[in-house]
Amino acid sequence: MASGIALALSDMPLAMHCWPEVSRRIYRRGGTEAEVRFLYDDREPVLPVMKDGKLELVRWGNGRGRSRCLPRTGWTWKATVEQGGWVGAAPGVVRIPATLALEKGIWFRVRQGVHGLLVTDEQGVESAYMICEPSSHYYRVMTRSDRMPALIEEKI
Amino acid sequence: MRLGHISLSHFNSTSFRKIDQIIVLLLLNSRKPSGRYCTSLDTIRAYTILVDMYTRKRAVGHLDADCFYVSAERVRDPFLKGKPVGVLGNQGACVIAKSYEMKAAGVKTGEPIWDAVQKCPDGIYVKRDFRWYETLSRSMLEVMRRLSGHVEYYSIDEFFFVAEPGPGQSFQDLAVAMRQTILEELDLPVTVGIARSRTLAKLISDSAKPFGAKAVLEKEHEEHLLARLPVTEISGVAKRRAKRLLPWGIASCLDLAKADRGLVRKLLTATGEALWWELNGEPTGEIHSARPRHKALSRGGSLGESTADPHRLYAWLVRNLERLIEELRYHRVMPGKLTLWVGYRDGIPGEGQTRLAVPTDRFDLLLEALRPCLRRAWRPKHPANRMHLIAEDLTDRDTAQGGLFSPHDPRAEALADVKQRINERIGRFAVRSGATLPLKSIYDDGANGYDICDVRGKICF
Numbered sequence A: 001m002a003s004g005i006a007l008a009l010s011d012m013p014l015a016m017h018c019w020p021e022v023s024r025r026i027y028r029r030g031g032t033e034a035e036v037r038f039l040y041d042d043r044e045p046v047l048p049v050m051k052d053g054k055l056e057l058v059r060w061g062n063g064r065g066r067s068r069c070l071p072r073t074g075w076t077w078k079a080t081v082e083q084g085g086w087v088g089a090a091p092g093v094v095r096i097p098a099t100l101a102l103e104k105g106i107w108f109r110v111r112q113g114v115h116g117l118l119v120t121d122e123q124g125v126e127s128a129y130m131i132c133e134p135s136s137h138y139y140r141v142m143t144r145s146d147r148m149p150a151l152i153e154e155k156i
Numbered sequence B: 001m002r003l004g005h006i007s008l009s010h011f012n013s014t015s016f017r018k019i020d021q022i023i024v025l026l027l028l029n030s031r032k033p034s035g036r037y038c039t040s041l042d043t044i045r046a047y048t049i050l051v052d053m054y055t056r057k058r059a060v061g062h063l064d065a066d067c068f069y070v071s072a073e074r075v076r077d078p079f080l081k082g083k084p085v086g087v088l089g090n091q092g093a094c095v096i097a098k099s100y101e102m103k104a105a106g107v108k109t110g111e112p113i114w115d116a117v118q119k120c121p122d123g124i125y126v127k128r129d130f131r132w133y134e135t136l137s138r139s140m141l142e143v144m145r146r147l148s149g150h151v152e153y154y155s156i157d158e159f160f161f162v163a164e165p166g167p168g169q170s171f172q173d174l175a176v177a178m179r180q181t182i183l184e185e186l187d188l189p190v191t192v193g194i195a196r197s198r199t200l201a202k203l204i205s206d207s208a209k210p211f212g213a214k215a216v217l218e219k220e221h222e223e224h225l226l227a228r229l230p231v232t233e234i235s236g237v238a239k240r241r242a243k244r245l246l247p248w249g250i251a252s253c254l255d256l257a258k259a260d261r262g263l264v265r266k267l268l269t270a271t272g273e274a275l276w277w278e279l280n281g282e283p284t285g286e287i288h289s290a291r292p293r294h295k296a297l298s299r300g301g302s303l304g305e306s307t308a309d310p311h312r313l314y315a316w317l318v319r320n321l322e323r324l325i326e327e328l329r330y331h332r333v334m335p336g337k338l339t340l341w342v343g344y345r346d347g348i349p350g351e352g353q354t355r356l357a358v359p360t361d362r363f364d365l366l367l368e369a370l371r372p373c374l375r376r377a378w379r380p381k382h383p384a385n386r387m388h389l390i391a392e393d394l395t396d397r398d399t400a401q402g403g404l405f406s407p408h409d410p411r412a413e414a415l416a417d418v419k420q421r422i423n424e425r426i427g428r429f430a431v432r433s434g435a436t437l438p439l440k441s442i443y444d445d446g447a448n449g450y451d452i453c454d455v456r457g458k459i460c461f
Ligand SMILES: [Mg+2]
Pocket: B064, B065, B066, B067, B068, B157, B158
């Protein structure tokens, strides 16, 4: 399960570049393209999600306990979603666009992004959970993790 | 053919290489019966063209893509440009190629990912994709064949070629032009070295990396370069051979070039002597425009996670055998000898060898022959991490004579044909032996279906 993602700055609408929650996350690791990093360890973790064709930043899960009823995590199993485990929260599956993802210190390339689950808490605030699935052999060897993010139209 | 009294064969000798010397000679040759020289510019030009035709400046070139797998990833993914990038192999365990940015952080090729991450936390890791690398490699070969009449497809990202500059072009211009053409047409950075022999050309391109273009044809310039390079820089001189040379004061490439030829032969056999000639600018091998016939075929490699489980090891043997048979059938050859080599984590390998009574490419017969080899190569309770299966004494499938106990079996042969056809049509390993079931996770990952050794036609593994 990825503890962070990065999105190429050029994949974000220009108007968002100056938002404080975007600009303070800009990181350059070389080359001409900068990236925006979204880490679960951030003080207020957020994730970019595509909603109605528009990019938005929403709270990443409920790790900080801002909601009293949502689970205090940032991830959910694909199987839980499929078995209706989230039905009560009126969930919607969304795309979390990503250029890179981070797992145990390893940044790896992601082609489109990760599947996410968007839910609304008791105060009407939206939260996105990253959907994960059991690791592929390659992913387990690379990261030594048993869970991997559910990648969009990509198998690694 | 003769021009005046100077045989044109003279021009092929190295002493006549320099064009100004040739022109002087031609002027001397153009002396009229009256004793006056024919000095018209047109005459000189005409002579120059003729000389160029017959003395055609030629040298050997070596073109090598810079951090090829990473560059190939960058071709289809510009986001990676300028960033530290590592390509992962061995099912995600090791860095098999790294960008210069990652190299600067101290990451080495073959290093486990966990060490690489410590050295280069900003690194971006990408899964290897040999199908894509082969596509670009073949595109490079096409461009190379346009730029030179003789190109050797040496490895997936290296080519030797006969360097022939165009009219008015120097070898240095040619090197720069080739580098530029590959960059413009394929977006791949490469380094080009041009010299009097293959070994020199490769040494020059290796030392000019990355994105270098260098022609070195003057002895003085060559020596200057050779003096700076340790003998281990020569491909074919590993640490063990370098150790043999050291007591004789031979440490640099120049030391080796200047050493007594007989001594070099004594220390490094005929292969070493060939290197000596090459270092002294005398080519000993030709540029192979087509791959010479294989003397041996082999399949194998890393087992990813090491294993001490005999069923898993047997599954790897079956997988490698099925891959080897594909290759045997493609080249229409059958082996007379098989070797199974197994590498273990503690560094002590195991080996089994067998001679076949009758050469064959049939799965059932080869597996039967390999079972006792695996028993010999197997070291119980020791985790194995590599395996190689080598087929030698190859005979032509079409001309092979059935032996006294010929294993001709129409049913088994028909089965092998059907297996091959289904796999060609539907996908590799669509039909495979049930003994490979313990490797389900390996077959599930499409990237394992195509390896560097599956790129055919290149000289080197
Ligand atoms: Mg290379």
